[in-house]
Ligand SMILES: Nc1ncnc2c1ncn2[C@@H]1O[C@H](COP(=O)(O)OP(=O)(O)OP(=O)(O)O)[C@@H](O)[C@H]1O
């Protein structure tokens with residue numbers, strides 16, 4: 028398998044760091060995220076872990092303006108994401124693998140992938156990128172003409188990741204990519220993400236799978252009831268018995 | 278799933294809602310009673326009950342009611358009737374009224390609904406009115422007739438159902454021939470005058486189409502003719518290929534259409550396009566503007582029948598059309614014309630009774646002979662004044678009386 | 681036999697019109713997962729605009745058709761603009777909103793054009809084709825060809841172009857679509873514009889076969905809605921097949937059952953739909969998040 032190509036400067040913004048400051052998210056009267064601050068340095072990989080309902084997904088959704096109300100600051104490089112509309116976030120070079128895959132079930136696998144590159148002209152560059160994704164996930168190539176809704180859960184997850192990579196993002200945001208995957212597939216995802224990192228892509232990962240989290244992330248943030256209660260290097264947290272027991276079920 | 282903007286959204290819908298309300302308020306169906314319909318000058322309905330016996334007062338204005346739909350789906354019929362009646366009454370009042378007494382018209386809105394009609398009729402009885410125009414709907418007329426009969430208040434209706442004549446009510450009069458007269462006129466023309474032997478029928482199955490179908494079939498049978506085809510369609514139907522092709526196979530000399538204006542037009546268009554050459558005959562819809570528009574050049578040669586063919590038929594109709602145009606800016610049709618005739622007859626009768634109502638007025642109306650816009654009136658015991666309709670053929674998109 | 685074939689011809693002609701109207705329903709549904717209940721009334725507006733340009737402004741038929749289609753598309757964009765605050769938030773309110781717009785359009789037409797209607801003639805006087813007593817009007821053929829051509833174009837547009845795919849993606853998952861960089865609001869506006877344009881084209885084509893009055897869109901709208909459902913709501917081939925099927929069904933039912941034809945049409949339709957709720961081509965149901 029060949030390595031994924033880095034975006035050229037012509038095609039996408041240069042890699043930058045994600046800065047989140049004092050982020051709060053509200054659903055009507057419910058506050059799901061409380062004053063959370065963290066950053067993902069250029070080329071870095073950060074994981075957010077926490078119990079169900081802690082507010083992990085809400086942070087990612089807030090980046091894409093997919094929550095009712097958010098306050099604080101989110102910036103990616105020079106782009107103020109608080110001012111960007113949902114569809115403008117990808118312009119800044121951020122790819123999103125949403126919770127629950129959210130693939131376009133009625134479109135084919137290839138159409139799903141191409142839509143990942145919606146912001147680009149569907150020319151030879153995009154074709155080449157498509158070939159790279161197929162190389163990364165050969166299963167998808169054999170299913171390219173099938174309706175995405177007919178794929179297995181694991182294949183759909185591959186598709187969701189592949190679709191996010193089509194825009195050649197400099198930061199990929201993944202919400203529980205291991206959900207519902209067989210262990211061997213989790214390894215495959217971990218492999219893909221590690222390989223992405225070698226191309227300089229930054230990662231922001233929400234995960235419940237310890238193996239994947241610690242294999243990929245340098246830094247972990249522990250979220251509890253919407254608050255960041257702990258942060259540290261993967262190495263530190265991996266050996267923290269409390270973290271292992273409460274958040275990762277080890 | 279997201280909450281944002283929900284309130285803004287509700288506001289938008291409210292805005293849309295108020296637009297709808299506004300539009301409804303300005304819509305032309307909400308007709309105001311025309312100037313002169315005495316709505317503004319009506320005397321307070323004070324001594325109810327005391328004046329309940331018909332024609333009790335012999336001084337002051339002569340109170341006459343119009344019961345008609347002024348709102349709702351049938352309001353255009355009501356508006357037409359008000360125009361025709363008011364034109365005649367205003368002219369009579371300007372010419373000195375009845376022995377110097379003015380006729381005072383008051384319009385009552387029955388919404389074209391029989392229940393409302395009966396309520397309104399009660400109000401008319403207690404309000405001391407000596408005569409009623411309307412309702413234009415046959416069902417409503419049948420609903421109010423017993424109430425007015427009891428109070429000995431005569432009425433002239435614009436309804437044309439045979440059921441009204443079949444009431445045999447001495448206080449009820451019709452300002453138009455009954456439905457069966459239309460069809461017997463037409464059937465007589467086709468069978469007796471033209472000698473057609475093979476006549477096909479196509480009619481829709483709403484109340485108008487059904488009554489046309491039954492009346493024409495009865496009239497044909499009476500003349501000893503059985504139709505060669507009898508196709509029934511629905512009021513909403515757009516494609517008549519099947520029915521018309523079946524009819525074409527019988528190769529009829531004439532095709533009777535029993536449907537409203539627009540549907541009749543669509544049927545004629547498709548009949549011509551399928552190469553049907555039969556003489557098209559039908560009732561009043563064939564002479565109406567929507568039919569002429571829908572059928573366009575295909576309307577030429579079609580024969581229809583109506584008591585009132587059009588505004589350009591003779592000097593009388595031309596003068597009438599001009600007067601309606603001047604007073605209301607409207608082009609009259611059968612509806613205004615028959616209402617106008619009815620009003621003229623009542624004015625003549627009131628002159629005979631010197632403003633007296635009750636049985637005297639009913640008898641005077643029955644005795645009145647009047648040569649009107651919709652024909653020569655000579656009432657029979659059932660209150661029918663005109664017994665036949667006029668035939669017309671369409672030439673260059675205009676209804677021309679058939680010689 | 682003659683009656684049978686002629687009924688097929690008549691049924692296909694009106695079926696093609698229902699198909700054109702159903703295409704608009706499907707496109708808007710395909711993009712917004714919204715049933716636009718104002719669609720029939722948008723058609724009415726298109727027919728009125730077109731016929732008024734022909735009758736009152738004496739414009740050539742082709743010019744009137746194009747101009748009225750563009751104007752109607754603009755009205756469609758306007759409707760979408762007003763509904764936009766509800767988009768992706770409250771589908772029920774939005775459905776009611778489209779119902780409201782239907783009423784507004786009908787009332788507006790009464791204010792502008794009155795309750796009386798207007799009629800236009802078939803634009804070309806080509807002689808009918810007579811095959812052994814079966815009469816086929818060239819205009820009817822043209823409507824069939826138009827429906828087929830527009831259906832094909834729309835099918836290719838939705839499935840083969842980037843914009844078409846993005847519009848479909850918007851309906852399937854608007855959040856995922858916007859995360860891909862798709863401006864969902866714009867997709868909706870485009871869907872309403874094209875959908876309204878389709879309604880206007882259908883209205884203009886149908887006008888010479890009907891009478892243009894404020895309620896002209898109602899019965900066409902109901903049948904086209906049935907056609908879209910029968911074909912599979914949102915499916916483009918489904919709209920075409922469903923339209924032709926409803927047209928044929930209607931013509932045969934009225935031919936065979938006369939006054940009860942309409943009842944038979946809708947009972948048969950209800951029966952077919954209960955046997956196959958997704959319709960003929962309904963491949964997936966679109967679920968909202
Ligand atoms: N659309 C919504 N409306 C109301 N409350 C919501 C909504 N989405 C999330 N919440 C609430 O916000 C809180 C955080 O939810 P979020 O989905 O961010 O948690 P999570 O950490 O991703 O959980 P999980 O591990 O189950 O995915 C929860 O209490 C949840 O109930």
Ligand SMILES: [Mg+2]
Nearest residue numbers: 083084085126
């Ligand atoms: Mg989550």
